[in-house]
Amino acid sequence: MSHGQVWRTHRQYAATAAHWSADHYRKETERRRALRAERKPLVRDARRALATARAIDPEGVTSIRHRAERELRTAKRRVPDPMWLFATKTAAALGVAGYVWLPHVSTRAWVWSAVAVVASVTALSVWIAVRERDTSGLKPTAEESALLKRLQPQHWKEHAEQRGLSGTLTGRPRLTEAGIVCAVRLDGTWTATKLRAAEDHIRNLLGARTSLRMQIKAGKQGGWAELTLRTRSAADGDDLKWTPERRSLGIDTVTGEQVTVPLGERLLIAGRSGAGKSVASRPLLFDASEGATNALVIIDLKRVEGRLWDHRARVASTPREVVDVVDELETEMLERLAILPKGQDTWTPTADRPRITVVVDEGAEVMTAADKVPCESETADGKTRTVNRSALPGLESIARMGRAACIDLWWMTQKPTIGDGIPKQIAPQIGVSICLAVRTPAEARVVLGEDAQAKGWNADELPVPGVALIRDGKRKPDPVKVRYMDKSVVIALPDRTPWSRSVAPTVEAAGAPTLTLVKDTAPEAAPATDSAVARVLKAIETADEPVAQKDLVTLTGLSKGAVSKAVKTLTTGGTVVRALDGRLTATRGDEPAAA
16 A cells, blocks of 8 residues: 555544544534533522522521522532533643653553553444434434424523413423423422413424324423323334234333233223224223133123124123123122132132123113113012112122122223213222223213323323223323224134023032022023923924024023023034024934933
8 A cells, every 4th residue: 555545544534533523522512502501590490599598597507508508509510511611621631631640651551541542432433323323213204303493492491481381491302202202390380280281382382283192291300290292103003903813902102012901800991982992892802701711791782792792702782681690690709709718819710610701881871771670570479570670789799899709890981970971889999991082081080090180191182093091000191002803803703602600500618508599580481401401402493594592582481591501501412503603503313302
C-alpha cells in the first residue's frame, strides 16, 4: 500500500470518527436540554417550598425545614449540566489528571491502558449498534410524529396555560408497541382525577383526533400522572380467529401476551348490545364443556346462543326448564358438600360428578321471567295444586356455596346494574369481571369496581366490538382483543353427553346422609326405569324420521332427565344410534328392549 493510500484511509477513518462523535454530541446535547427543561421547574418548586418552610420555622427546630433543604439538594443533583459545561469540566479534569499522573506512568501501564481503552470503545460501539437495532423496529407514523413533537416539554409549556393546563408539564414521551406513553408532572392544584376530567383540553393541545383512545391514570409516584395515547396495538397483525390450537380468550393489546381465564372462577361478563359479549364468551364455553371432568349448563331464555351448544351442553330455554335445572344443580351442590371428606376444601371433579359451569345468558331476562313460574305440585292427599317457584334463590345459593362443590356460576348481562341486571346476592360473589364496551361510567364501576376509573379501567371508552377489560386482581387495565369464534365452528364441535341429574348417585361415604331430588312434576317424571327405556325406544321406532332428543320429552311424556338417562342406556347398548346432527334412530333388526 502506497503512502498516499495510507493517508487517504486514515483521513477516511478520521472523518467517520468525527461524524460519529458530532452526531452523538448533538444527541447528548438534546437529551440534556430536554432533561433540564423537565427538571428545572422541580428546582423552582423546591426553592419555593424551602422559602415557605423557612418562614414557618425560621430557627430550624422542626424537620419541615430540613426536609425541604434535602429535597432542594436532590432536585439540583437531578438537573444535568449543559453539554458545553460538561465537556469543559471533563477536559479540565483530564488535563489536570494527565499533568499530575502521566509522568509517573510506566510503559507497561501505558500498554494495558491502551488495550482497555480499545476494548471499552469496541464494547460501547457494539452496545450502541444493538440498542439502535432493537429500537429501529418502532418507527413513528406521521400522526405519532406530530403527537411526539407536541408532547415535548418545551411545546407543552408554551401552550399549556392557554389550554387551561397551567401547572402541568410533560416528561419525555416514549413510543411503545401499545402507543405513546408520557409522564405528566402535576403541581399542588392538580391530581390524576382532575387531569382525567380535562381530557378535552389535552386533546385540543395535542391536536389529536376525536376517536383516538386516551388513558390517564396515577403515576408511579405522587405528583405525577401517566398519559397513554393508544395509537397502535400489540395485537395488530395477529390472527384472532379461534382454533383448537389457539384456545386463549384473546391477546393483550399492550404486551401482546395470550390471555386466558381458568375454570373454577365465578365470572361476570357484561357489555352493551353489539359489544361482542356472546362471541367473547364462546372460547370460555368451549373450555367449560371440553374434557371428561367438565360439564356445561346454559340458561338462555333468548334461545339463540344456547341453541348453538345444545349438542354438548344442558340448555334450559323456558322458565319451567330454568327452575328444574336450578333445582337439580342446587341438590347436586348440597349433596357434594354433604359428602365432602373432612379436611378437603373443594370437590375433586370426576367423570361421574364433573365440574359444572352454569352460564346465565342475559341475566336481566332470567331475573324477570324465572322469578315466579307456576308449577304443579302434588299434596299429601294426592291432589295437585299450582304454586309459584323461582330460580333466583337457587342461583344465589350456587353463587355463594357452589365453588367448593365445583359448580361455578357465570353471569352475563347487557344491563350491568345492581338489582336490574345483576342480583344483589350474586354481585359480591364475582371473582373475575370481563367487561366489554358499556354505555356509562356508572355501569363500568358496577362491573369493574368503584375504583375502576381512578385506576384506568375505563370500559365506557372501549371500541366496539371485540375489545374487553379483564379484572381478576392480577391484570393491569390493558385492553384485550378477544378471539373470534364463528357459529359454524361451534356447531361443528364434537357432541358431548349433557349433564343431567336424573338419579341421585350412591353415597359411599360412611355415615353421610343421602339426598334425593324431589321434582314438582307428575308421576310420569320419575327416574328412568325399564319402562321408561321401552317408551323412549318405542317413540323412536314409530317415528317416520330420526327424532331429536328434546322432542322425545313431548312424545313420551317423561321428564328431560328420564329421557336423557334412557337415551344414554339405549345408545350405550347399541339399540339406538345418534346421527351427526344429534338425532336418534333405532338400529334395524333389533328387538325393542323390555317391550
